[in-house]
Each structure stands twice: as structure tokens, then as C-alpha cells.
Amino acid sequence: xxxxxxxxxxxxxxxxxxxxxxxxxxxxxxxxxxxxxxxxxxxxxxxxxxxxxxxxxxxxxxxxxxxxxxxxxxxxxxxxxxxxxxxxxxxxxxxxxxxxxxxxxxxxxxxxxxxxxxxxxxxxxxxxxxxxxxxxxxxxxxxxxxxxxxxxxxxxxxxxxxxxxxxxxxxxxxxxxxxxxxxxxxxxxxxxxxxxxxxxxxxxxxxxxxxxxxxxxxxxxxxxxxxxxxxxxxxxxxxxxxxxxxxxxxxxxxxxxxxxxxxxxxxxxxxxxxxxxxxxxxxxxxxxxxxxxxxxxxxxxxxxxxxxxxxxxxxxxxxxxxxxxxxxxxxxxxxxxxxxxxxxxxxxxxxxxxxxxxxxxxxxxxxxxxxxxxxxxxxxxxxxxxxxxxxxxxxxxxxxxxxxxxxxxxxxxxxxxxxxxxxxxxxxxxxxxxxxxxxxxxx
DNA sequence: TCTGGGGTCCTAGGACCC
DNA sequence: TCTGGGGTCCTAGGACCC
Numbered sequence: 001x002x003x004x005x006x007x008x009x010x011x012x013x014x015x016x017x018x019x020x021x022x023x024x025x026x027x028x029x030x031x032x033x034x035x036x037x038x039x040x041x042x043x044x045x046x047x048x049x050x051x052x053x054x055x056x057x058x059x060x061x062x063x064x065x066x067x068x069x070x071x072x073x074x075x076x077x078x079x080x081x082x083x084x085x086x087x088x089x090x091x092x093x094x095x096x097x098x099x100x101x102x103x104x105x106x107x108x109x110x111x112x113x114x115x116x117x118x119x120x121x122x123x124x125x126x127x128x129x130x131x132x133x134x135x136x137x138x139x140x141x142x143x144x145x146x147x148x149x150x151x152x153x154x155x156x157x158x159x160x161x162x163x164x165x166x167x168x169x170x171x172x173x174x175x176x177x178x179x180x181x182x183x184x185x186x187x188x189x190x191x192x193x194x195x196x197x198x199x200x201x202x203x204x205x206x207x208x209x210x211x212x213x214x215x216x217x218x219x220x221x222x223x224x225x226x227x228x229x230x231x232x233x234x235x236x237x238x239x240x241x242x243x244x245x246x247x248x249x250x251x252x253x254x255x256x257x258x259x260x261x262x263x264x265x266x267x268x269x270x271x272x273x274x275x276x277x278x279x280x281x282x283x284x285x286x287x288x289x290x291x292x293x294x295x296x297x298x299x300x301x302x303x304x305x306x307x308x309x310x311x312x313x314x315x316x317x318x319x320x321x322x323x324x325x326x327x328x329x330x331x332x333x334x335x336x337x338x339x340x341x342x343x344x345x346x347x348x349x350x351x352x353x354x355x356x357x358x359x360x361x362x363x364x365x366x367x368x369x370x371x372x373x374x375x376x377x378x379x380x381x382x383x384x385x386x387x388x389x390x391x392x393x394x395x396x397x398x399x400x401x402x403x404x405x406x407x408x409x410x411x412x413x414x415x416x417x418x419x420x421x422x423x424x425x426x427x428x429x430x431x432x433x434x435x436x437x438x439x440x441x442x443x
Numbered sequence: 444t445c446t447g448g449g450g451t452c453c454t455a456g457g458a459c460c461c
Numbered sequence: 462t463c464t465g466g467g468g469t470c471c472t473a474g475g476a477c478c479c
Contacts, residue, residue, distance in 0.1 A: 257447090
């Protein structure tokens with residue numbers, strides 16, 4: 001038996017822990033650049049605010065409906081997530097952390113009724129971290145996700161599902177007829193893995209509810225759609241197709257991209273951004289003990305500005321031998337940027353992607369000069385590089401991203417905030433990870 | 444005026460080989 | 462005029478998730 005534990009409206013719930021006055025009120029959390037809504041309280045959902053909806057489209061609700069908007073505070077959410085995950089892990093032999101706000105628990109070998117354990121878990125996480133969760137139990141991952149959805153909706157929309165399924169829902173405890181009623185009451189688009197396009201096509205074929213798709217022929221679905229849908233339907237029928245993975249696999253690509261606060265036209269400014277992105281991805285790369293075989297850089301103008309000329313190039317540069325050295329990655333990234341940059345365009349976004357990742361230490365040694373005329377460094381030099389990068393990572397972890405950076409060209413040592421710095425007008429304090437930002441009590 | 448930032452997996456089609 | 466067949470590898474793009 002599996003459980004899916006999921007924090008309700010994670011980012012909003014994290015903010016409410018430290019600002020209880022926001023409980024019961026419509027709240028959204030905005031993306032990096034205060035661009036779109038990335039989390040919504042139930043009250044904000046009731047107002048009709050959509051996931052990823054541009055902030056400027058709903059901003060008026062501040063005045064008319066008392067909507068509160070906060071800038072994303074990922075440092076806070078990451079720390080709250082760690083606390084929640086640690087508590088949840090104690091309830092089952094195995095845990096897979098699936099995202100910042102969800103984990104699967106595998107109860108294989110655990111005896112006794114599970115719903116009470118789910119309620120205990122929920123109560124402890126709520127009391128110890130302040131985060132409200134929902135718990136869904138079932139025999140496969142896809143079913144556990146669905147049970148979790150039912151637990152949430154039964155709580156949020158009384159009447160949508162039986163009241164006793166609220167907060168904690170165990171499909172295994174339902175009578176067959178009850179389970180069938182639940183499947184019939186649930187739209188096929190709510191299923192994990194069935195998105196907008198697929199559900200629209202399914203509906204055209206007369207498949208509207210979860211019950212409909214469970215009764216369809218998996219092989220026929222595979223032919224009409226693809227193997228992913230077939231697996232999803234098999235999981236809905238109780239046939240496990242996805243295992244619980246305790247140890248996360250190393251990422252196959254690592255990306256850092258940002259929209260700018262305002263359009264950027266100068267190469268110098270883009271170079272500064274791209275070097276910064278390269279430093280971030282290099283840091284992440286070393287954290288998972290990998291090296292990159294190639295670096296990709298992309299730029300784009302705004303597709304929403306029809307009146308602007310569009311230019312969205314990308315370029316990939318191989319790294320031979322593969323490396324995790326910030327200086328080499330930043331140099332390659334800026335070279336790629338220079339090769340594709342064209343003046344006269346209003347760029348609004350750029351990004352750096354590391355691909356062709358391999359485990360550290362497996363990289364081949366070249367006895368011929370590489371593309372840039374360099375030989376594979378000798379052991380002593382490699383050791384120095386590694387130590388330099390370790391020192392950089394340690395300083396940046398302790399004092400904040402960017403405390404130590406690679407000098408890139410003409411940038412002055414002490415520079416003003418770049419013109420394209422992010423807008424983040426409503427960020428809350430990092431209560432749990434910065435000593436100077438902890439909650440103050442009294443005057 | 445203002446439109447996120449990460450990831451994964453699968454598939455189709457082209458290049459290439461024998 | 463007539464223009465293989467089967468296999469592999471790679472890449473771009475689509476769909477999905479949070």
C-alpha cells in the first residue's frame with residue numbers, strides 16, 4: 001500500500017505559518033519576477049485566479065476582493081519542505097520525495113489500518129510545522145495521487161465527495177460501489193499524467209470520467225494515444241507500473257533561466273546575466289557530483305509583444321573534456337551567447353542549460369588538445385581546480401548566492417544592481433534560515 | 444505597461460550504415 | 462522509366478508534472 005502526502009497550497013501555507021492573519025483570506029504567491037501566480041489559497045481559487053495566471057490580470061482583486069500577493073520566498077519553502085519530509089519519513093519504511101510539497105510513502109509490510117496512521121501523520125505535521133496536508137492511500141502511485149485529490153476536494157468542496165474522505169482518503173477501505181461512485185464523480189483530466197491535450201482528445205471519444213477511462217481498453221488507448229496513457233490506465237486499474245524510488249537519480253540536465261524585469265538590448269548586460277546563470281548551474285552540477293559534456297544557451301524576445309521583431313536563438317557548445325569548473329562553463333556560455341546575439345532586439349529572457357551530464361571522475365582524459373587548444377589538466381592542476389570550486393561553493397552557500405563570483409569581462413568589482421534585476425516587491429523574511437530575519441516577538 | 448522556472452519521458456523523422 | 466530494407470543513433474518537439 002502506498003500513500004501520497006501533499007501540502008495543501010504549499011507556498012501559501014508556508015507564508016501563513018508566519019502571518020496567521022492571512023488564514024481564511026485570498027492569497028497568491030507570485031513567481032520570481034512577480035510575473036504570474038504560482039500558488040493560490042483556496043479563497044483565491046474561488047475568486048477564479050488560475051495557476052500561472054499573469055499578475056497584472058488579477059491585480060485589481062487586491063482592491064475589490066482583498067487579495068494579498070506575496071513574492072516567492074523559495075529559501076523559506078525549501079526549509080519548510082525539509083521539515084515536513086523528515087516528519088513524514090518516520091511513518092513508513094520507505095519514502096520517495098517527489099517534489100517540494102509531496103512525497104510517496106511505501107507501507108509494504110506494515111500491518112494494521114492505515115487511515116489512522118495517515119491522520120496521525122497529518123496532525124503531527126500540522127502541529128510541528130504549521131503546514132496542512134492531505135493524505136491519499138492506494139495500491140499504485142497514480143491511484144494514491146487520485147485518492148489525495150479526493151481527500152483535498154472532500155475537504156474543500158463539501159458535497160463533491162463523501163465527508164469522511166476529507167483530509168485522509170484510503171481507496172482500499174471503500175466498498176466497490178463507493179469507489180466506483182468516486183471514479184464516476186471525478187473528471188478524467190484530474191488524473192496524474194492526463195493533461196489538457198489528452199483529456200480533450202479523450203472527451204471527444206466519449207471518455208469523460210475516471211470510470212470511463214478505467215473501462216476503456218488499455219491496448220486500444222496505446223494505439224490511439226501512446227504508451228504513457230496505457231501505463232496510467234493500468235495503474236488506475238491497480239496494476240503498478242511505477243516503482244517507488246527512494247534514492248533520487250542524478251538529473252540529466254540542469255537549467256537556470258530568468259525573465260528580465262525589463263527588456264534587455266545590450267550584449268554586456270546579457271553577458272552578465274548568462275555568467276551568473278552559468279555560476280548557478282555549475283554549483284548545482286557539483287552538488288550532484290557530475291560534469292557536463294555540453295552547455296546550451298538560449299535567448300528570447302517576448303512572444304506577447306507582437307509588434308516587436310522576434311528572435312529566439314539557442315546554441316550548444318560541447319565541453320571537451322567534460323567539466324564542472326565555473327570558469328570554463330561561464331566562458332563557454334558567454335562564447336555561445338556572443339555567437340548568437342543580434343543587436344536591435346528586445347530580449348526578455350535568457351537561460352543556460354547543462355546537458356550530456358556524467359558522473360565526476362568518469363571523464364576521459366585527452367592526450368590531444370581539445371577544441372580550445374587545451375590539454376586535459378595534470379592531476380595537480382585538477383586538484384587545485386576542485387579545491388577552488390569547493391571553496392567557492394562553501395562561501396556561496398554560507399553567505400548567499402553570488403558572494404563569490406567569476407569576474408566576467410568589463411564588469412566593475414562593485415557594481416550597482418543591474419537594470420534587469422528581478423522585481424520582488426513583496427518577499428517575506430526568510431524566517432527559518434536567516435538569523436537576521438527571524439520572527440521578532442514584542443517591541 | 445505587465446505573461447515562471449524548473450524537470451521528465453516519449454515519438455517521429457533524419458542521418459547513417461551495411 | 463526504373464530508385465532496397467533493416468537497423469541504430471541522435472535530435473527536436475510535444476506533452477506532462479509541480
